[in-house]
Amino acid sequence: MKQYTHLFFDLDGTLWDLRKNTLIALREIFDAHADITGTIDFDWFYRRYHHHNDRLWALYRDGRIDKESLRIERFQMAFEECGVKDNPSFYRFFADEFLVVCPRQPHVMEGAHRLLDHCKGKYQMHIITNGFSEVQGIKMAAAQLNGYFEHFIFSESCGIQKPHRGIFDHAFSITSANPETSLMIGDDWDADILGARNVGMDQAFLSTTEALLNEINQAHGHKAVRHNSEATYTLQQIDELIKIV
Numbered sequence: 001m002k003q004y005t006h007l008f009f010d011l012d013g014t015l016w017d018l019r020k021n022t023l024i025a026l027r028e029i030f031d032a033h034a035d036i037t038g039t040i041d042f043d044w045f046y047r048r049y050h051h052h053n054d055r056l057w058a059l060y061r062d063g064r065i066d067k068e069s070l071r072i073e074r075f076q077m078a079f080e081e082c083g084v085k086d087n088p089s090f091y092r093f094f095a096d097e098f099l100v101v102c103p104r105q106p107h108v109m110e111g112a113h114r115l116l117d118h119c120k121g122k123y124q125m126h127i128i129t130n131g132f133s134e135v136q137g138i139k140m141a142a143a144q145l146n147g148y149f150e151h152f153i154f155s156e157s158c159g160i161q162k163p164h165r166g167i168f169d170h171a172f173s174i175t176s177a178n179p180e181t182s183l184m185i186g187d188d189w190d191a192d193i194l195g196a197r198n199v200g201m202d203q204a205f206l207s208t209t210e211a212l213l214n215e216i217n218q219a220h221g222h223k224a225v226r227h228n229s230e231a232t233y234t235l236q237q238i239d240e241l242i243k244i245v
Contacts, residue, residue: 002202004245006177007119009149010162010186011129013209014238015112016139021105029097036090040082048078061130061161061191071095071132103135106142109208111239116148118242128153128171128184130161130191151175162188163195172199183232185241193231205231206238 012018026046030037037045053074059065065073075098076091084090119125127149129136133156140146153171160166172179179200186192187209196203233244 004181004183004202005124006175006182007123007125007245008128008153008171008177008182008184008196008201009125010184010188010192011127011136011139011145012131013109013187014185014192014206015108015116015145016143017107017109019209020107021102021139024105024107025098025102028101029094033090033094036084036087040079040084045078045082048081049074052077057130058190061163063161067132067156071099099132099135103138104142105139106144108143108145109206109238111237113144115239115241116145118239119245120148123245124175124177125149126151126153126171126175126177128162128167130155133157162191163198165195165199168195168199168201183245185238197231202232204233204235204241204244206235208236 009015023046026049027042030040030042030045056065056070056074060067060070072091072095075094076088079085079087079091079094116125125148127136127140129152131139131154133154136152136154151171151174153167153174155161155167158167158170160170162168168179171177172182182201183204184192184196184201185204185206186196187206189205189210193203193205233241235241
């Protein structure tokens, strides 16, 4: 079995349970403002939010929209489709509240702590994330993820988003890691898996987020996500990696 020295983890959707924490936060804020949201079916709003959020994040990664547009428009588009129109102050308020409530949710992906405890002391472990830098530390503290990682590579800080090569080169530079003995663990096929492959890293693909996206696609009559290639390893649960490392 290949020997690795450095493990690079994505955070959102890989260690920190993005979907569960998002659902809890959206439900809390949605219900707290029933004067505006009371006539809206939450499940429909939730699906439309994810549709727009995923699409806008792809544009943000490619530098085609800025952070503020992503932050606000994912809610604006969802609410407008649900009938809340011409209310920019509410869209912004909801977006602001979301960045307060959501990062403080504590839930991690099943098996995350088991894997990290197994790897601690055996590997040099690092976080490499496209998430908003001002909230990533809050998420890690809430989910008790501190104490495992040596370096935190934020796309906002280095000005380059995954999957672009520059953020990985930056990560290798500050960690003194070699791509041939490094493993990227992530749930986003484009950002994590293709990004790592393009710089010569092995990849462990956590397929849970893709499975959820396929459920949403099916609900809207769209085709399932399909890839023409395979990751080095594919995981249905994060602690399956224990068999590999």
